[in-house]
Each structure stands twice: as C-alpha cells, then as structure tokens.
Amino acid sequence: MKNPVIELKNLGHRYAGTWALHRLSLQIDEGEVVAILGPNGCGKTTLLKILATRLAPTCGEGTLLGHPLSETAPIRKGVKWLGHELGLYKALTAEENLDFFAKISGQKILGRQLDILLEKVGLQKNRREKVAAFSTGMKKRLSLARILMENPQILLFDEPHTNLDQEGKKRMSTLILERKKAGCTVLFSSHDHPETIPLCDKILALNHGRLVYFGPPGQIPKDVIL
Amino acid sequence: MRYITAVVLFIFFAFAQWWGLTQTPPDAMMGEVQKIMYAHVPAAWNSFLAFFVVFIASIAFLIRKKRRPEPAEGMFWDRLARSAAEVGVVLTGLTLCLGSIWGRPTWGVWWTWDARLTTTAILFFLYVGYLSFRKFVDNPERRAKLAAPLGVLIFLNVPIVYFSVKWWRTLHQVQSSPSTMDPAMVLALRLNAFAFLGVLILFIYWRYQIAKRKSEHEEAL
Amino acid sequence: MQKKLVLILGIVIIAGALGYLAFGKLENNIVYFVTPSELLAKGEVAFGKPVRLGGMVKKGTIEWDAQNTLLQFQMNDGTKEIAIISHETPPQMFQDEMGVVVEGKLSPDGIFRADRLMVRHSNEYRPPKEGEKPAVIYKDLVDTN
Amino acid sequence: MNFLRCFFAVFYKDLLSELRQKEILNTLLFFGVLIVFLFSFALGTDPGLLKKISPGLLWLVILFSSVLALDRSFQAELEEGCLDHLVLYASSQRALFLGKTATNFCAILIVQVVTAFAMMILFDLPAPDDFPLLAAAFLLGDLGIAVLGTFYAALTIKTRARQAMLPLLLFPMLIPLLLSAVYATQTAMEGSLTNSGGSWLSLLAIYDLIFLTACTLAIEPLLET
Numbered sequence: 001m002k003n004p005v006i007e008l009k010n011l012g013h014r015y016a017g018t019w020a021l022h023r024l025s026l027q028i029d030e031g032e033v034v035a036i037l038g039p040n041g042c043g044k045t046t047l048l049k050i051l052a053t054r055l056a057p058t059c060g061e062g063t064l065l066g067h068p069l070s071e072t073a074p075i076r077k078g079v080k081w082l083g084h085e086l087g088l089y090k091a092l093t094a095e096e097n098l099d100f101f102a103k104i105s106g107q108k109i110l111g112r113q114l115d116i117l118l119e120k121v122g123l124q125k126n127r128r129e130k131v132a133a134f135s136t137g138m139k140k141r142l143s144l145a146r147i148l149m150e151n152p153q154i155l156l157f158d159e160p161h162t163n164l165d166q167e168g169k170k171r172m173s174t175l176i177l178e179r180k181k182a183g184c185t186v187l188f189s190s191h192d193h194p195e196t197i198p199l200c201d202k203i204l205a206l207n208h209g210r211l212v213y214f215g216p217p218g219q220i221p222k223d224v225i226l
Numbered sequence: 227m228r229y230i231t232a233v234v235l236f237i238f239f240a241f242a243q244w245w246g247l248t249q250t251p252p253d254a255m256m257g258e259v260q261k262i263m264y265a266h267v268p269a270a271w272n273s274f275l276a277f278f279v280v281f282i283a284s285i286a287f288l289i290r291k292k293r294r295p296e297p298a299e300g301m302f303w304d305r306l307a308r309s310a311a312e313v314g315v316v317l318t319g320l321t322l323c324l325g326s327i328w329g330r331p332t333w334g335v336w337w338t339w340d341a342r343l344t345t346t347a348i349l350f351f352l353y354v355g356y357l358s359f360r361k362f363v364d365n366p367e368r369r370a371k372l373a374a375p376l377g378v379l380i381f382l383n384v385p386i387v388y389f390s391v392k393w394w395r396t397l398h399q400v401q402s403s404p405s406t407m408d409p410a411m412v413l414a415l416r417l418n419a420f421a422f423l424g425v426l427i428l429f430i431y432w433r434y435q436i437a438k439r440k441s442e443h444e445e446a447l
Numbered sequence: 448m449q450k451k452l453v454l455i456l457g458i459v460i461i462a463g464a465l466g467y468l469a470f471g472k473l474e475n476n477i478v479y480f481v482t483p484s485e486l487l488a489k490g491e492v493a494f495g496k497p498v499r500l501g502g503m504v505k506k507g508t509i510e511w512d513a514q515n516t517l518l519q520f521q522m523n524d525g526t527k528e529i530a531i532i533s534h535e536t537p538p539q540m541f542q543d544e545m546g547v548v549v550e551g552k553l554s555p556d557g558i559f560r561a562d563r564l565m566v567r568h569s570n571e572y573r574p575p576k577e578g579e580k581p582a583v584i585y586k587d588l589v590d591t592n
Numbered sequence: 593m594n595f596l597r598c599f600f601a602v603f604y605k606d607l608l609s610e611l612r613q614k615e616i617l618n619t620l621l622f623f624g625v626l627i628v629f630l631f632s633f634a635l636g637t638d639p640g641l642l643k644k645i646s647p648g649l650l651w652l653v654i655l656f657s658s659v660l661a662l663d664r665s666f667q668a669e670l671e672e673g674c675l676d677h678l679v680l681y682a683s684s685q686r687a688l689f690l691g692k693t694a695t696n697f698c699a700i701l702i703v704q705v706v707t708a709f710a711m712m713i714l715f716d717l718p719a720p721d722d723f724p725l726l727a728a729a730f731l732l733g734d735l736g737i738a739v740l741g742t743f744y745a746a747l748t749i750k751t752r753a754r755q756a757m758l759p760l761l762l763f764p765m766l767i768p769l770l771l772s773a774v775y776a777t778q779t780a781m782e783g784s785l786t787n788s789g790g791s792w793l794s795l796l797a798i799y800d801l802i803f804l805t806a807c808t809l810a811i812e813p814l815l816e817t
Binding site: 288348351352355356358359362363364368371372374375376378379380382383386387389390391393394 | 743747748750751752753757760761764765767768771772775791792795798799802803806807810811813814816817
C-alpha cells in the first residue's frame with residue numbers, strides 16, 4: 001500500500017543569491033522514516049522549514065497530504081515541525097505552555113489528556129514548574145508533548161538527537177519508531193549516523209542544496225559525503 | 227526610439243516652462259514670484275500621482291500573491307512600486323524647496339506650519355522611510371512581501387495627515403480652481419502639469435529598467 | 448469565500464471612515480483663530496493667554512518704524528478692532544485691507560502683542576489692473592530701510 | 593469562535609509572562625518618570641512654560657517609551673524561536689496580531705497614566721478640567737499607538753537595524769494621532785479659548801478604526817515571511 005504523502009517537484013529556494021535548495025524532486029510514502037543527512041549548510045533546515053510551511057519555496061511545486069504547499073491551513077493541521085529552537089515560553093509552566101498552544105490552534109484539551117501527554121514524555125512531576133528552570137532535555141520532551149497533542153500525520157524533526165544524553169537519545173529513537181507504528185511519516189535531519197541509520201527506511205542525502213542520494217540506507221554509494 | 231521619446235519630452239518640458247515664465251501675466255498681488263507656481267504645483271500634483279501608483283502597485287502585489295505564487299509577476303509590481311516611490315520622493319523634495327522659496331516673499335517665512343506644506347513634508351518622511359526600509363531587507367522576495375503592506379498603509383495615512391494638519395493650522399489658501407484664476411495662468415499651469423507628467427512617466431520607466439537589470443544581475447550571480 | 452467577505456467588509460469600513468473624515472464636516476467645530484469681537488467678548492479671561500487672532504488690516508493704520516522694526520496697526524473684523532504691535536518685518540503682501548492672522552497675547556491695556564504675523568492669501572490669481580504695480584508696497588516698505 | 597479563543601490565549605499569555613517577569617513594565621515606568629524628571633531640568637523651572645507644553649511632552653514621552661515596549665514584545669517572541677511556532681500553531685494570524693496589540697495597549701495605557709500622574713506632581717499641574725475627555729483621549733490615543741506600533745514591530749522584526757527602523761517608520765505615521773491626542777489632552781487639561789476637544793476625539797477614533805482594520809487585513813504576509 002504505497003501512498004505518497006510528500007511529493008516535491010523541482011523545488012528550489014534561493015537565499016541571498018545562492019541556492020539553498022536546488023531542483024529537488026522526490027516522493028515519500030506514508031509511514032516511512034527518512035533521515036536527512038549531509039554536511040552543515042547543505043539545505044537540511046531549509047527543506048524542513050519549507051515542508052513545515054514556515055518558508056515559501058522560490059520555485060517548484062510541493063504537495064503534502066494532498067494539499068499544495070500554498071494551502072498552509074490544512075497542512076499545518078497534519079504536519080508538525082520541531083526546529084533547532086523549541087519555541088517554548090520560559091515564563092510559563094509546562095502545563096501553561098501546552099494549554100496555550102492548544103488554545104491558539106483551536107483545540108480543546110482536557111486535564112486528563114494533558115496528564116497522559118506529560119506522562120508519555122516523563123514530565124508529570126514538573127508540570128507546574130516554569131520552563132525557565134528546565135534542562136535542555138526536558139524542554140525537548142515538552143515540545144514533543146506539544147507535537148503529539150494533535151496526532152499528526154507527518155513529523156519533521158530538525159536534529160532531534162543533538163543536545164541529549166544517551167538516555168534521551170534512546171527515548172527519542174523509541175518515540176520515532178512508535179510514531180512510525182502509528183502510521184506517521186517521520187523526516188528528521190541528523191549528524192549522528194550510528195544512532196539514526198537503524199531507525200530509518202530511507203536516507204536523503206543533500207550537498208550544497210542538491211539531492212545526492214535518496215534510497216535505502218544499505219545502498220549508499222561510497223562517494224557520497226554525509 | 228526610446229531616446230527620441232526622451233528628447234521630445236524634455237523639449238516639451240522646456241517649452242512649457244518657458245511659456246509659464248514669459249508668456250503669462252504676473253500676479254496682481256505677488257508679482258513675478260507667483261511664477262514659481264508653474265513648477266511647484268505640477269510637481270506636487272505629480273508626486274501625489276506617483277504615490278498613488280505605489281499604492282496601486284502594492285495592492286496589486288498583495289492580491290496577486292493569493293491567487294498564484296508566481297515570482298515574476300509579483301516582482302513587476304514590486305519594482306513598479308519602488309520606482310514610483312523614488313520618483314515621488316524626488317518630486318516631493320522639489321515641491322518642498324520651491325514652496326519654501328515661494329513662501330519667503332509672500333508669507334514672510336521660509337517655512338510655515340501650513341497645512342499643505344506640512345502634509346507634503348510628512349509625506350516626504352513617510353516615503354523616505356518606505357525606501358530606506360526596502361534597503362534594510364536583503365532578500366528580494368521577502369522585501370517585496372514586506373514592502374507591499376507598508377505601501378498600502380502609508381497611502382491610507384495621507385488623507386488623515388492632511389485633515390489633521392489642516393485643522394491644526396490653516397494658512398494656505400483654499401485650493402484654486404480655474405474660476406479664481408486668470409485663463410492665461412490656467413493654460414500655463416495645465417501645460418506644465420502635462421510636462422511634469424511626461425517626466426514622471428519617463429523617470430519611473432527608467433528607474434524600473436534599472437531595478438530590473440539589477441535583479442537580473444543578482445540572479446546571474 | 449469567508450475570507451473575501453472579511454476583505455470586502457474591511458475595505459468598506461476603511462472607505463466609510465475616510466469618507467466621513469472628508470465629508471463629515473468635523474472641522475466645523477475647529478476654530479483656527481478668533482476674531483477681535485470674539486476675543487474682546489471674553490473680557491478679562493482673555494488677558495495673557497496665547498491665542499491666534501484674525502481679521503483685516505484697517506485702512507490707513509499701518510505704522511512701520513524700520514529702525515526699530517516696530518509695526519503697529521489696527522485689526523478690524525467689521526465691528527470691533529484691536530491695536531496690534533509686532534516686532535517682525537511684515538511680509539510682502541502685508542498691506543491695507545489684507546487678511547492677517549497674528550499669534551500672541553492680549554495685554555490688559557487692550558493692546559495685542561504679536562510674536563508672529565501671517566498673511567492670509569486668497570485663492571485668486573489675476574494679472575494687475577491698469578495702473579496697478581505688482582509688489583510695489585513691498586518695495587516701499589523695504590526702501591525706507 | 594477559534595478566532596476569539598486564539599485572541600484571548602495570546603493576550604492572556606503575554607499578560608501572564610509580563611506579570612511574572614515585569615521586564616517591560618518596570619523599564620517603561622522608570623523610563624517615563626525619568627524623562628518627565630529630565631524635562632524639568634532641561635526646560636528650566638518656569639512653571640508657566642512647563643504647564644503650557646505638558647500635554648505635548650506627555651505624548652512625546654509615551655511615543656518614545658512605547659517604541660521600547662513594542663520592540664521588546666516581539667523580541668521576546670524571537671527568543672527561542674517562539675514566533676515560528678506561534679505562526680504555525682495559530683488558527684488565525686489576525687487573532688495573533690490583535691492579541692499582541694491588546695497587551696501592548698494595556699502596557700502603554702499603564703505607562704501613560706503613571707507618567708501623567710508624575711507630570712501632574714512634578715510640574716504642579718492643576719486637576720484636569722474635563723476628565724471624561726482626558727480619559728477618552730488616553731484610550732483612543734494609546735489604542736492607535738498600540739495598533740500601528742504592533743504592526744510596525746512585526747514588520748521590522750527581521751530586518752537589519754531593527755531598533756532604528758521602528759521609530760523611523762512609525763513616528764511619521766503617528767503624526768495625525770499625536771496632533772489630535774495633544775490637542776484633546778490640552779483641551780481637557782485647561783479648557784481652551786477657542787476649541788472643543790470633540791472633533792479631535794472623532795479624528796482619533798477614525799484614525800484608530802482605519803488602521804485597526806487595515807493592519808488586521810494586511811498582517812498575514814508580514815508574519816508569514
């Protein structure tokens with residue numbers, strides 16, 4: 001049952017005279033886990049931001065969940081993105097942060113759902129603490145809880161494994177696999193190859209904004225720099 | 227062909243100015259000084275026209291954006307808005323200088339906080355701000371997207387500025403109409419208004435071409 | 448569809464507000480200057496308060512002392528008049544029967560001391576009539592220097 | 593419905609973090625009172641002069657301090673990339689803008705009232721003649737500053753030299769508001785020989801209405817880039 005949820009055709013993004021992404025065409029099917037690899041500045045973050053509809057492509061077309069990239073509203077319902085910066089308000093508590101994002105996206109979130117969410121990411125004890133007092137790992141887990149609120153169909157992670165300890169990395173990998181089982185498509189960028197290779201179905205390698213490899217992890221040609 | 231148009235326009239402009247300076251009677255009250263009018267008033271009218279073009283181009287950019295995200299067409303409106311703003315700022319500056327020179331002998335002051343003078347000065351600041359804002363955004367597409375709402379908002383402010391300043395101080399005469407002016411003066415004024423209009427269109431066209439070449443050059447990099 | 452409706456509603460509101468501003472006659476309540484009779488009617492309250500005063504220069508009352516740049520004239524609005532003293536060089540168009548606006552204060556001695564003098568120019572432009580010499584008054588004023 | 597919920601959520605969130613951190617309010621109140629204090633040094637001790645120009649001074653202080661507040665309110669969103677998530681999660685960018693405007697309005701209003709009090713004490717001003725007129729002038733004036741200020745803060749947020757751009761673009765736009773607010777305040781404070789404040793208030797109201805509508809309509813392309 002191949003069902004493409006992400007389709008890109010000649011997608012490009014130019015920034016300050018250089019192409020951050022150039023003529024990118026690919027298809028990603030439902031339930032696939034894809035790792036985006038490549039050296040710094042190769043366009044990983046740009047690609048994820050475009051897919052998250054936070055950045056408009058300069059040229060080309062893209063379809064997510066059957067909607068063209070210009071229709072942001074339905075895409076934002078089903079596609080959740082987590083960037084380098086987590087976007088949490090440090091003056092608010094964990095609970096208040098989740099409550100706020102639920103409210104502005106127009107959902108009703110009950111106290112019990114909140115409990116379940118916080119327990120899932122192991123923060124039930126810290127729910128009334130201000131985010132300012134959280135460690136990086138705790139912040140990351142809280143933003144994961146925010147992502148899971150809406151049961152998304154596509155998850156976009158920008159370097160989810162960085163800044164986490166071994167325990168945290170393992171937890172993150174488990175989460176990704178768990179989402180996959182739930183039928184969710186996951187795209188994540190990464191630098192830690194040993195951590196990520198066993199997780200993913202496909203690898204998307206970029207260099208200077210161009211696609212250099214897209215396929216199963218076992219068959220990467222030797223000359224591709226990751 | 228392009229050069230011929232330019233030369234014809236400039237000859238017409240010089241002729242209109244000559245006509246205004248020598249072929250019209252002096253004003254009974256102000257004497258020869260009143261002839262500044264033949265440059266001052268057309269410059270003011272045409273600068274308003276230029277700012278109106280900025281407004282329309284900005285709206286066109288915003289409306290187009292929603293229909294189809296095609297960069298090429300959007301950039302046309304953006305460049306048009308920018309060129310019109312540039313020419314408008316120059317003409318407004320000219321209006322202000324000439325008005326000041328006219329004001330000294332007639333009102334007794336170089337600058338007075340009169341409604342139209344002040345409105346024109348505020349307009350000048352608003353559009354200089356618009357242009358300098360454009361300079362501070364590097365990405366051309368982002369610049370176009372951000373500048374368009376600004377172009378609309380500034381123009382909406384113009385009537386409010388005008389009314390507020392008018393209530394604040396009113397010294398400038400009520401607007402002249404053909405019935406309050408000598409026919410010879412009306413003719414010269416109209417002639418010069420068209421001469422300035424020609425210059426306006428020509429300048430906007432030139433600035434547009436420069437902006438287009440510049441971004442083509444950027445793209446080639 | 449709903450988006451279009453909101454847009455149209457917004458444009459209607461903006462256009463309506465601008466139209467009201469232009470044609471609503473709001474400025475009827477704004478007074479730019481008071482006339483001599485209005486000022487005198489206030490009585491003692493008006494003394495020493497900065498105000499703008501507007502009226503006509505009464506014919507034949509201009510006294511110009513070029514040495515001390517002292518200008519005196521009577522301002523008239525048809526019923527009442529006030530004596531004005533100013534220390535500014537009057538503009539070219541300043542002459543008998545001309546509309547002027549002055550800024551200053553009324554002293555208890557009934558003299559209005561002006562810090563600023565402005566001529567209200569009408570919106571008429573016409574060539575000089577026969578025998579009229581444009582700008583001659585200005586020259587007269589300057590030549591006495 | 594979602595629109596209102598989003599509006600109130602943003603408004604409540606901003607108020608809550610402001611009340612917990614008190615960054616903006618403390619700085620602003622101090623700044624406002626300090627400037628009032630400085631004015632009395634810079635302008636000498638002539639009580640008549642201070643009285644005469646106090647309405648203008650009051651609004652200038654508000655203008656300058658509101659720029660600080662407006663810049664700060666968006667800078668807080670830029671930290672930790674909150675703005676990205678705000679835009680992605682919000683069901684309506686317009687509600688987002690209006691929510692932020694509402695918080696800024698509250699902050700400016702508080703500063704305005706405190707500065708006005710400081711001025712009355714330091715400059716020895718008499719109690720206002722026409723209190724409802726004064727209140728209306730404050731409310732309408734601050735609303736206008738908040739609306740255009742929030743819009744321009746969103747506009748300049750990602751440009752270079754942001755802190756210089758904001759006043760450069762904002763102040764000329766606010767001239768009609770400044771004029772009407774100062775005249776209405778003046779009339780309310782001391783009465784006037786010639787004018788009633790009513791026309792100035794209606795001009796303020798029209799100004800607010802036009803820009804509230806126009807900014808709300810035009811905000812989307814700003815936040816989406």
